[in-house]
Amino acid sequence: MRKWISQTWSKATARTLAVPVIALALVLSVATFEAAKPTVARAAVPEPTQTPLDDNSIGALLSLDKAMETLAARVTPAIVNVAVTSKVKAENSDGQIPDNMRQFFGPGSPFGQFGPQMRPQQPQIEHGIGSGVIISPDGYIVTNNHVVDGSVDIRVTMSDRRVMTAKLIGTDPLTDLAVIKVDGTNLPNVPWGDSTQLHPGQTVLAFGNPLGFRFTVTRGIVSALNRANPYNGDPRKPGQFIQTDAAINQGNSGGPLVNAHGEVIGINTFLISQNGGFSGMGFAIPTQIVRPTVETLIKDGKVTHGYMGIGINDVTPENSKFFDMKSANGAVVTQVEAGSPGAKGGLKVGDVITGLDGKPVNGAGDLQVEVGQKRPGTKIALEVMRDGKSVQVPVTLEAMGARDADKSVEAKEDGKPRWGVGVGDITPDVREQIQAPRDLSGAVVERVLPGSSADNAGLQPGDVIVSVNRKSVESASEVQKALSTVPKGQDALVLVWSNGGSTFRVLHAPEGA
Numbered sequence: 100m101r102k103w104i105s106q107t108w109s110k111a112t113a114r115t116l117a118v119p120v121i122a123l124a125l126v127l128s129v130a131t132f133e134a135a136k137p138t139v140a141r142a143a144v145p146e147p148t149q150t151p152l153d154d155n156s157i158g159a160l161l162s163l164d165k166a167m168e169t170l171a172a173r174v175t176p177a178i179v180n181v182a183v184t185s186k187v188k189a190e191n192s193d194g195q196i197p198d199n200m201r202q203f204f205g206p207g208s209p210f211g212q213f214g215p216q217m218r219p220q221q222p223q224i225e226h227g228i229g230s231g232v233i234i235s236p237d238g239y240i241v242t243n244n245h246v247v248d249g250s251v252d253i254r255v256t257m258s259d260r261r262v263m264t265a266k267l268i269g270t271d272p273l274t275d276l277a278v279i280k281v282d283g284t285n286l287p288n289v290p291w292g293d294s295t296q297l298h299p300g301q302t303v304l305a306f307g308n309p310l311g312f313r314f315t316v317t318r319g320i321v322s323a324l325n326r327a328n329p330y331n332g333d334p335r336k337p338g339q340f341i342q343t344d345a346a347i348n349q350g351n352s353g354g355p356l357v358n359a360h361g362e363v364i365g366i367n368t369f370l371i372s373q374n375g376g377f378s379g380m381g382f383a384i385p386t387q388i389v390r391p392t393v394e395t396l397i398k399d400g401k402v403t404h405g406y407m408g409i410g411i412n413d414v415t416p417e418n419s420k421f422f423d424m425k426s427a428n429g430a431v432v433t434q435v436e437a438g439s440p441g442a443k444g445g446l447k448v449g450d451v452i453t454g455l456d457g458k459p460v461n462g463a464g465d466l467q468v469e470v471g472q473k474r475p476g477t478k479i480a481l482e483v484m485r486d487g488k489s490v491q492v493p494v495t496l497e498a499m500g501a502r503d504a505d506k507s508v509e510a511k512e513d514g515k516p517r518w519g520v521g522v523g524d525i526t527p528d529v530r531e532q533i534q535a536p537r538d539l540s541g542a543v544v545e546r547v548l549p550g551s552s553a554d555n556a557g558l559q560p561g562d563v564i565v566s567v568n569r570k571s572v573e574s575a576s577e578v579q580k581a582l583s584t585v586p587k588g589q590d591a592l593v594l595v596w597s598n599g600g601s602t603f604r605v606l607h608a609p610e611g612a
Contacts, residue, residue, distance in 0.1 A: 166359070170304060171316045173361045176287035177233040180256040180308045181242055181265070181279070181353060185225050185249035230307035230354030231255065231279065232363060233288045234393070238281040241393055242353030243368055244270045247277045255281055258314055269396035273336055273404060273471070273499070274388055275368055277353075278396040289355060292362025294341065294385035297321050305345040305367055305381065307354025319345030325464050326382060329371065335406075335499060337471055339464045340382040341365045347381030356383040365389070391472050405473035405496035407446075408439020410601045411463040414451055417605055421569065421592045422451050423487035429453040430463040433594060433601035437538045444494035447485065448594065448601075449569050454482030470496065518582055518591070518606050519551020520544060520558055522575045539596065541565040542575040556593075556604040563596040582606075 154161060229246030233239070240255065247253060253265040268278040301321045309315050321343055328338035343356060347370050356365035365383030372378040395402045411430040419427045429451040435442050452460050456479055460466045473479065475498035483492050522542035525535065544562040547553045566572055567581035568591055585591045591606040 167304075167318065170357070170359065170361055174289055174304070174306055174355070174357055175314055175316065176258045177289045178258060178306045178308075178314055178354060179231045179233065179240060180313050181229045181231045181240075181246055182254045182256065183227045183229070183247055183250045184252040185227065185247075186223070186251055225249075228308060228311065228350055229352045230350065230367070232306070232353075232355040232366075233286050234291070234363070235288055236284060236286050238283040238286055239268070239393075239397060240265065240279045240281065241355075241363075241366060241389065242277050242279060243366065244272050244275045244277045246353045247279060248272075253279055255279070256313070258287075269400040269402070271392050271396060271402040273402070274384060274392050276366065276384065276389060276392050276396070278393055289357065290362050291386055291390050292358050292360065292364040294364045294387050297324060297341065297358070297364060297385075299323055302359050303343055303345055303364070304357045305343065305347055305351060305354065305383075306357065307347075307351035307367060309346070309348035309350045311350060315351075317346040319343050322380075324385075325462070327464065335404075335467075335471075337388060337464070337468050339385055339388065339468055340368075341385050343381050343383065344379045345381060346377045347383075348377050349375070351381075363389075388468060388472075403475055404471045404499040405475055405477055406439075406499035407441040407444075407470055407494055407496060408436035409441040409446055410434030411452070411466060412602050413462045413464075418592065418603055421603075421605075422449065422484065424451060424484060428459070428461050429484065430460055430466040431603060433603060434596070440494050440497050444481075444492050446481075446483070446492055446494070448566070449485075450492075451484040452481050453484055453489075456480055471499070475499075517609065518553050519548035519609075520553035520564075521546040522564060522578050524575045525563070535563075539563065539565075540571065540573045541596065542572060542578040552606040552609050556606050558593075558595060558604065559597070561597070564593050565596050565601060566594040568592050569594075 227246070229242055231240040231242035231246075234241055247267060247270065250267060253267060255263050255265045257263065263281040263283070265279040265281050268280050270277040299321050303319060303321055305317045305319070307315060321341060323342040324339075326338060326340040326342050328336045328340070341356060341364070345356070347367050351367045352369070354367045355363040356367055358364045363386060365385050366389050367381065367383045369382050370377055371380045371382070392402055410433040412433050414422065414424055414427050414429045414431050416427045418431070419425075422431060432441075432446055432448055432450040432452065435446050435448055452466055454460055455466060455469055458469075460469075460482075470479070473496055475496055477496050479494050479496065481492040481494060483490050521544070523545050525539070525541065525543055541563045544553075544558055544560050544564065546560055547558050564572065564578050567578060568585070570581065572578045572581055582591060585608075588608050590608055593604050593606060595602055595604050
């Protein structure tokens with residue numbers, strides 16, 4: 100028993116002594132690690148030595164940020180996402196081609212329109228999205244015509260995520276504007292601004308739903324004003340677009356361009372880009388066109404535009420001397436359609452329209468917008484400069500679309516090398532082929548010598564020379580004769596019909612001729 104107690108005590112003592120020994124070993128190990136630890140591990144975490152800029156030094160920037168935040172918060176509740184279901188008729192040539200292959204078999208594709216020939220299909224359902232802005236507390240919304248074109252169902256998503264069914268009130272394809280409506284009261288809305296008071300450099304914000312990212316706001320400036328209509332398919336379409344560098348992408352269509360006061364000064368409609376994405380050039384329809392169009396759509400459900408039946412261009416510093424103009428202001432008449440209101444009123448090619456109902460006309464865009472906003476049957480008084488003399492021309496407007504003329508041109512044959520242009524007569528076969536109006540006379544351009552006067556003036560095969568130095572020509576021989584009699588060293592003015600419209604071009608005298 101005593102032996103067992105002694106052994107037990109010895110074991111307990113050994114265990115008791117082992118605890119401090121182990122603890123001491125751990126302390127020594129930690130000390131050794133700390134002593135041997137790499138220098139990097141012992142270094143302090145680096146801290147920046149510079150302090151933030153104080154509010155006083157960036158007060159102007161903070162004020163600008165605060166103003167932009169206030170502006171965005173004010174406008175955003177009135178922005179809507181427009182989701183459209185529409186029916187489209189399938190083309191016979193690509194009726195069953197998958198969407199991701201259409202680029203190879205459509206018009207302008209590498210294979211032209213000669214892809215697989217498929218059976219005609221029934222109208223197909225398409226879904227698209229765009230943007231819009233609420234302009235009244237009872238739910239009237241402005242958007243683009245191309246957003247809702249062909250729609251069978253329109254649904255609007257508000258900024259508070261409410262989804263509402265919208266009714267189509269009216270569309271105007273010419274200006275690419277449309278009005279839809281949702282049922283509601285006291286809805287957030289944005290007031291109209293005056294686009295005629297804009298100046299390049301002013302701050303603007305673009306609102307919309309680009310690429311499916313809802314309720315996006317981008318900031319930029321007014322890059323330019325009164326940009327011409329870039330689409331030559333229908334010269335009757337008004338221009339006067341606002342150009343901005345505020346980012347506009349697919350899906351922004353129909354959203355507002357807003358000034359610093361939170362007023363709508365334009366409706367975003369398209370961008371120009373080489374790759375389909377934003378490249379710093381977005382365009383909006385100015386409210387000087389939008390507001391009267393929208394008000395008429397709300398009142399009547401449609402818009403009927405006034406029409407004179409003439410072609411017009413700007414007077415420029417380069418061509419003003421040919422029209423006896425002291426300044427480059429006004430709209431020069433390049434075409435008068437037979438039997439049109441302009442023809443009945445007595446307008447002539449070469450007339451320069453400088454005023455309308457007592458208001459000055461600065462350019463072709465001004466005149467086009469003013470006439471287009473007037474109702475058919477309206478009598479207008481034009482102030483015209485003709486051969487250096489001021490005359491008054493009364494015109495009674497007709498409805499646009501009441502008369503449709505064929506609008507196409509092509510070319511054939513030879514010409515005088517002095518100006519670098521070859522011309523030919525318009526034969527019956529050519530006229531039929533190009534579907535030219537019966538009253539179109541002149542000579543068609545067959546070829547243009549690179550670097551020549553004609554090339555520098557922008558003439559191309561397919562153009563038609565209608566007059567030389569404001570004298571009408573009926574054939575290729577008359578064009579050749581007229582150009583050959585221009586004194587050496589002097590320029591020539593030619594009226595050219597191209598792509599459905601007429602423009603005056605200046606052929607500069609070639610060196611040594």
